[in-house]
Amino acid sequence: MSFLTLSLALVFVLIPLFLSKTLKLGLEKDTIIATIRSIIQLLAVGYVLTFVFAADHFIYILLMIILMITAATHNARKKGATIRGITWKLVITFVFVEALTQGILIGFKITPAEAQYIIPISGMVIGNSMVLSILFLNRFTAEIESRRDETELILSLGGTPKQAIHYSLITAIKASLIPIVESQKTIGLVQLPGMMSGQIIAGADPIQAVQFQLLILFLLLTTAAVTSIMLGFLSYPTLFNTRMQLLK
Amino acid sequence: MNQQIDKAIEFSQVSYYDGSLQILKNITGFFRKGKITTLVGPSGAGKTTLFRLCNGLISPTQGNITVNAKDINQYDPTELRRNVGLALQSATMLSGTVYDNLKLPRTLAGEMLTEEEAEILLTKVGLDKDMLKRKVTDLSGGQRQKVSIARTLVNRPEILLLDEITSSLDRVSRDDIEKLIERINKEFGVTIIWITHNLNQAIQIGDDTWVMMKGELVEYGPSSLLLEPKDQRVKQFVEGEIK
Missing domain, CATH: 1.10.287 (Helix Hairpins)
Known part of the structure; x- marks a missing residue:
């Protein structure tokens, strides 16, 4: 074009x-x-x-990934402003998710360790992880506020912070995962995924495009689950002090 | 003389700030072990905040609190909270059944509360044992309050903090709860601290009474002090001039 x-x-x-x-x-x-x-x-x-x-040098690939993580962190942190140290929690989550997914892809030789594969897949993984983080943080902070009385009730009866926050945490994790799970159920029926459509328009074999898209879908499912759960378990302890009191 | 008295909870120059707002001002005093102390005062006096301090949900900004002569900070928070039970006016319930709520304290401790034990608790607080499987959303305000008391009792606390627990109850239910609390106090030696707006209840039930106003402990002593207050502000409060 x-x-x-x-x-x-x-x-x-x-x-x-x-x-x-x-x-x-x-x-x-x-x-x-x-x-x-x-x-x-x-x-x-x-x-x-x-x-x-x-x-085709490793350092440029690394710089691109660092740039993506920095931008994703900057974007997502605003939604978790009430959680102490949210910036580093997001950085740790994005780095872990990226390392895990690329580790599996390259380790099992699913994709070659080349910039042409690593960078676009990293973009999708980190981008998806960022959206999941925003969804999770939005819901989690809202849950904490709306369930403050319940959280304090459990603490007052001798519960630990983990027990007290359990319901808010699970609700937020579930809520953040619903969109991706639901969209995967109707994929191909309602809409063709952008990456697959792009490949087909560019002249690739549709079956090969589908195979690659499936790989990405499964990858994004892992990304979503790991992001929400990891961010949740990294975030909840900072809502309490050492005396197991729920902070404002 | 104070040293000979067995103190359940003692406050030493305790102040509490919520941000820049001072809620409690330099509270010094104690609740006698094994007795019923009633806590009265106008709304916004800091009574509930005092309870939250005792249960360890918050910590004082200044001053010290001791529970059974041990600094509150020396306790493991979960141990303290099981020992100093708190039943609030709001009677917050977790979604589910009455049984789900009653067994909550045991579940949190990794233990079981059998249905039989739960039924005994329900009868103790004047509720029908058939209510065990009823959803908490179907309970009236008074029933929720009774379930909340029963749930607090599951931990068998040595000290029981009750915040306006009878305010939403009818007269019969209120009498039942008063009798139950008196029995818990007499039979098991549980120290009771009871916030109430009902001055007659404060006099009848209480061995001692604290009168709090605007975050200060204005007057304290035997509950009969409400009949002849020394402090002018307390006199006005008792006569209904201060709400």
């Missing part, structure tokens, strides 16, 4: 702009900013990836 052809795709931006202006939705500014940002960010990533693939 040439840049000229791509520029014609901007018609798809003009339609929502026109609708927003006509219906006075006030979304023109945000739409323009989002469009410009996505063009700049994706083009920049494209050029960076071209350079990294050509250089």
Whole structure:
């Protein structure tokens, strides 16, 4: 696809702009900013990836992963501002999830240890982990507030912090996992996953595209479960002090 | 003279701040072991905060608290909380049945509470034993309050903190609970500290009474002090001029 052809795709931006202006939705500014940002960010990533693939050096792959983790942490930490040390908890979770998934993929020779595979898969893993973290933290902080009386009741009866927070923790973990599990149930029926669609459009064999997509789906399921559970168990102790009191 | 008295809980210049707001101001005093002490005072006096301190849900900002002559910080928090039982006015219930709630303290300790034991507890607090399998969402305010008391008793606490537990009960239920608490106190020597807005109850039930106002311990002594208060503010409170 040439840049000229791509520029014609901007018609798809003009339609929502026109609708927003006509219906006075006030979304023109945000739409323009989002469009410009996505063009700049994706083009920049494209050029960076071209350079990294050509250089084929481990340090560049590592730098890309560090950049992804930093951006994901920055984005997710706002949702867990009430949890002490949330930044490091997110970093540890993302690093662990990335190491686990890449370890399995490369260790079992499912994918080659090449930038062309490591970087896009890392992007999907860390991106998915970030979304899961945001969903988890959103629900967990809300649960803690709404179940404060129950948490203190369990503490007052001689329960430990882990026992007191158990229900909030399990509810938040479950709630954060529901979207991914539900979307996997209808995948291929309602929508074709973006990566698979991209491969097919680019001319790949559909069966091969499906095989790769399945690999990614299973990978993301692990990512989701590990992210929520790990973040949950890293976060809950900081809600209490050494006297087993629930902090404000 | 104080040294000869057996003290269940003693406060020494205890203050508590919630952020920059001072809730308790320099509280010094004690609750006698094996006695019933009633705690009275207008709303916002800091009575419930005092209970939360005793149960170890919060710690004083300043001062010391001793439980059975041992610094509260020397206790393992779970041991302290099982020993100093707390039943709050809110009577928070976990979702599920009455039995689920009654066995909770034992479950937390990794132990079992049989249905028979639970039924005995229910009858003790004046509830029908058939209620064991009833969902807590189907209980009235008074029934919830009784289940909450029964649940606190499962731990067999040495000290029992009761926060307005009879305020939502009818007269008959209130009399039942008063008798039960008096029996627990007399038969098992459990120290009772009871927050109440009912001054007649405070006089009848209590051996001692604390009067708290705006975070301060204004007057304390035998419960009869409410009949002839020395402090002017207490006099106004007893006469209903301060709510």
